[in-house]
Amino acid sequence: MKAGLIQQANVADMAQNKENLKDKAREAARQGAQLVILQELHNSLYFCQVEDPGLFDLAETIPGPSTDEFGALAKELGIVIVLSLFERRAPGLYHNTAVVMEKDGTIAGKYRKMHIPDDPAYYEKFYFTPGDLGFNPVETSLGKLGVLVCWDQWYPEAARLMAMAGADILIYPTAIGWESTDEDGEKARQLEAWIISQRGHAVANGLHVISVNRTGYEPDPSGQTNGITFWGNSFVAGPQGEILWQASGGKDEIRVIDIDLKRSEAVRRMWPFFRDRRIDCFGDITKRFIN
Numbered sequence: 410m411k412a413g414l415i416q417q418a419n420v421a422d423m424a425q426n427k428e429n430l431k432d433k434a435r436e437a438a439r440q441g442a443q444l445v446i447l448q449e450l451h452n453s454l455y456f457c458q459v460e461d462p463g464l465f466d467l468a469e470t471i472p473g474p475s476t477d478e479f480g481a482l483a484k485e486l487g488i489v490i491v492l493s494l495f496e497r498r499a500p501g502l503y504h505n506t507a508v509v510m511e512k513d514g515t516i517a518g519k520y521r522k523m524h525i526p527d528d529p530a531y532y533e534k535f536y537f538t539p540g541d542l543g544f545n546p547v548e549t550s551l552g553k554l555g556v557l558v559c560w561d562q563w564y565p566e567a568a569r570l571m572a573m574a575g576a577d578i579l580i581y582p583t584a585i586g587w588e589s590t591d592e593d594g595e596k597a598r599q600l601e602a603w604i605i606s607q608r609g610h611a612v613a614n615g616l617h618v619i620s621v622n623r624t625g626y627e628p629d630p631s632g633q634t635n636g637i638t639f640w641g642n643s644f645v646a647g648p649q650g651e652i653l654w655q656a657s658g659g660k661d662e663i664r665v666i667d668i669d670l671k672r673s674e675a676v677r678r679m680w681p682f683f684r685d686r687r688i689d690c691f692g693d694i695t696k697r698f699i700n
Contacts, residue, residue, distance in 0.1 A: 413442030418625025484514030518547035586639035
């Protein structure tokens with residue numbers, strides 16, 4: 410599989426963001442990409458820096474305008490595209506939803522973000538209902554895509570369940586960065602923890618991991634914080650956690666990476682973690698905490 414990663418800094422003009430993404434997807438396809446992954450909530454600025462009821466107007470139905478638009482692009486280029494959208498499911502019911510467009514332009518499947526953060530500048534619980542579709546890979550012409558979203562990155566249970574359901578690869582559309590008052594040492598620790606965590610998912614499950622983050626600075630409309638500098642550093646890790654490619658921190662990038670899906674079988678034969686799981690002793694994992 411040839412996977413194309415698109416790391417982009419967004420602007421306030423949603424139409425411009427989408428045109429920029431389309432141009433980059435076309436370039437990735439010219440470079441041989443069969444699969445193109447876009448970052449989390451790629452159509453707009455990261456609106457969750459504030460709690461504003463008016464911003465629910467950014468949401469759309471699925472199917473809807475973006476799936477029509479990017480579905481047409483997928484068909485034009487003959488590629489599979491992973492989208493990340495603000496879904497309006499019903500009045501008062503919204504999700505942060507990844508949608509996979511098949512190369513014929515149809516919707517192959519979707520995943521609703523399960524873990525929803527609520528931190529300063531990341532007020533996602535105001536906007537998003539936790540997902541209810543479970544951890545199920547999306548079947549495509551390229552294989553089973555285990556699509557998760559951003560905050561899901563920190564949960565080994567999510568990666569494990571996707572792998573157990575037969576995912577051929579783990580994919581994380583992402584929007585994560587620094588608040589500008591963080592000191593340099595703290596910034597470095599946060600970035601390294603983010604990479605280590607996902608490399609751990611690759612190792613524990615014997616799967617490639619693709620993480621596509623946005624980049625650039627986006628101000629806080631409320632002025633209560635100094636805004637977010639999204640740290641980029643999109644990357645691909647192999648099934649032993651090896652870094653196959655990593656983007657820069659501060660610029661738009663397009664990269665097409667060869668993914669050898671057969672390596673997962675080879676690695677799992679050497680490191681049979683699935684064989685040795687003590688499922689007879691894991692019942693407490695569904696508890697909030699063990700006193």
